[in-house]
Amino acid sequence: MADYFVYDDLLQNKLGISDIKDLKEAEQQIVSEKTILVLNEKRPKKFNFDYLLHIHKLLFEDIYDFAGKIRTVNIVKPDSSAPFAYAKFIDAEAKRIFNVINNKNYLINLSKSEFVREIAELSAELNALHPFRDGNGRAIRLFLIMLADNSGYLLDYSQVSSKEIIDADKLAFDGDMKLLFDIYKKIVI
Secondary structure (H helix, E strand, O other): OOOOOEEOOEEOOOOOOOOHHHHHHHHHHHHHHHHHHHHHOOOOOOOOHHHHHHHHHHHHOOOOOOOOOOOOOOOOOOOOOOOOOOHHHHHHHHHHHHHHHHHOHHHOOOOHHHHHHHHHHHHHHHHHHOOOOOOHHHHHHHHHHHHHHHOOOOEOHHHOOHHHHHHHHHHHHOOOOHHHHHHHHHHEO
């Protein structure tokens, strides 16, 4: 299936930016400002798929038309042989994932070790789902920060590098959760 969001390896954007480096810089600035808005919003009653869609929309609505929308194309990272969830299965998989966390009372009243295990597994599930065309990691991490806060924990991603997170996500995607568990042991406070 063709990726209709990409033109000459650059995501079509509302900013009219045609240089990848310039787009990344603009994204970083805008997403940083929008992250503050999310952190200051009233906490949602439900940490569901709609809330994740809301976060993505708020973070990226000034940049991309696909902000807050489920992707309709299949994607795979350039250095991976396995694709993320096929677009046609995103709704069903999201329903399954969010039913699980709903049934676990959004991870409230868990011991720290139980919370670490659950948040790491949820992180891996959401990464494999990869529901958006772009911006998945940023939206998912912010969702997890808000979920952790609601559960009485803080996620301090500054304790690890983005490379560590990406490496752990790749291993978890292939079924090896050890590094991702280790990362969440470091960052859950």
